[in-house]
Amino acid sequence: xxxxxxxxxxxxxxxxxxxxxxxxxxxxxxxxxxxxxxxxxxxxxxxxxxxxxxxxxxxxxxxxxxxxxxxxxxxxxxxxxxxxxxxxxxxxxxxxxxxxxxxxxxxxxxxxxxxxxxxxxxxxxxxxxxxxxxxxxxxxxxxxxxxxxxxxxxxxxxxxxxxxxxxxxxxxxxxxxxxxxxxxxxxxxxxxxxxxxxxxxxxxxxxxxxxxxxxxxxxxxxxxxxxxxxxxxxxxxxxxxxxxxxxxxxxxxxxxxxxxxxxxxxxxxxxxxxxxxxxxxxxxxxxxxxxxxxxxxxxxxxxxxxxxxxxx
Numbered sequence: 128x129x130x131x132x133x134x135x136x137x138x139x140x141x142x143x144x145x146x147x148x149x150x151x152x153x154x155x156x157x158x159x160x161x162x163x164x165x166x167x168x169x170x171x172x173x174x175x176x177x178x179x180x181x182x183x184x185x186x187x188x189x190x191x192x193x194x195x196x197x198x199x200x201x202x203x204x205x206x207x208x209x210x211x212x213x214x215x216x217x218x219x220x221x222x223x224x225x226x227x228x229x230x231x232x233x234x235x236x237x238x239x240x241x242x243x244x245x246x247x248x249x250x251x252x253x254x255x256x257x258x259x260x261x262x263x264x265x266x267x268x269x270x271x272x273x274x275x276x277x278x279x280x281x282x283x284x285x286x287x288x289x290x291x292x293x294x295x296x297x298x299x300x301x302x303x304x305x306x307x308x309x310x311x312x313x314x315x316x317x318x319x320x321x322x323x324x325x326x327x328x329x330x331x332x333x334x335x336x337x338x339x340x341x342x343x344x345x346x347x348x349x350x351x352x353x354x355x356x357x358x359x360x361x362x363x364x365x366x367x368x369x370x371x372x373x374x375x376x377x378x379x380x381x382x383x384x385x386x387x388x389x390x391x392x393x394x395x396x397x398x399x400x401x402x403x404x405x406x407x408x409x410x411x412x413x414x415x416x417x418x419x420x421x422x423x424x425x426x427x428x429x430x431x432x433x434x435x436x437x438x439x
Contacts, residue, residue, distance in 0.1 A: 140184035250276035336364035
């Protein structure tokens with residue numbers, strides 16, 4: 128039998144949407160952080176934080192496979208009995224659960240056949256946003272920060288004389304290189320320094336300035352997103368364009384009495400970075416909610432003089 132304190136700990140750990148999804152996946156077999164991040168469409172640092180909470184609660188355990196660390200459901204009672212009883216209450220046909228299962232199966236196929244990079248309905252929807260808001264056309268230099276969606280990387284690479292992708296894990300970098308080889312597009316892939324979403328050092332290494340920058344979802348905190356937008360603005364060439372794709376839930380501010388709506392927050396952060404939001408749209412696919420934004424440098428808005436633009 129479990130103690131009441133244990134039950135409270137388990138309920139707090141499992142009683143969060145993403146952690147519940149991770150618990151379901153870890154009950155099937157062990158997976159790496161990279162695998163789980165791809166399955167739930169979140170960044171690896173964010174998933175790592177959720178897994179730490181589950182591990183600290185005793186619901187999930189770490190399993191070492193050579194140099195890799197995997198995660199699976201605990202096999203120790205009474206935590207195992209609690210987790211199994213909890214998961215038994217879930218509907219197997221729940222859309223989010225079905226999408227997670229499909230993506231984790233794709234991960235397994237990709238591991239066995241690396242030449243087949245992952246594809247997704249959400250990725251195609253994000254690419255369609257780029258094409259509908261302002262087609263990339265032909266650009267000289269493009270930067271894709273984050274390679275969560277191969278469709279965005281391919282869209283930029285096929286329209287740029289030079290394209291650079293900035294990955295935030297070795298697994299993501301390898302996936303991007305595999306995609307470029309298998310789909311026959313050219314792209315330089317760099318590994319981000321110090322785990323930062325985007326730094327001036329990275330933009331200089333990648334060959335700034337850029338005519339097009341695509342920021343592909345980081346689930347960043349407000350401060351990290353603001354800093355990333357400022358760096359991206361500095362790296363944007365005159366006449367350049369910027370696309371931002373960010374998870375809806377990462378833009379929310381729960382627990383505060385005054386809550387800024389995610390749409391308003393994106394507009395504000397873009398404005399503070401010296402960018403004007405030309406198009407902002409929520410996108411939903413595969414159980415994921417993403418805010419997509421298209422922006423231009425304020426100083427380059429058409430039809431306005433420099434003084435008029437500075438006064439806006």
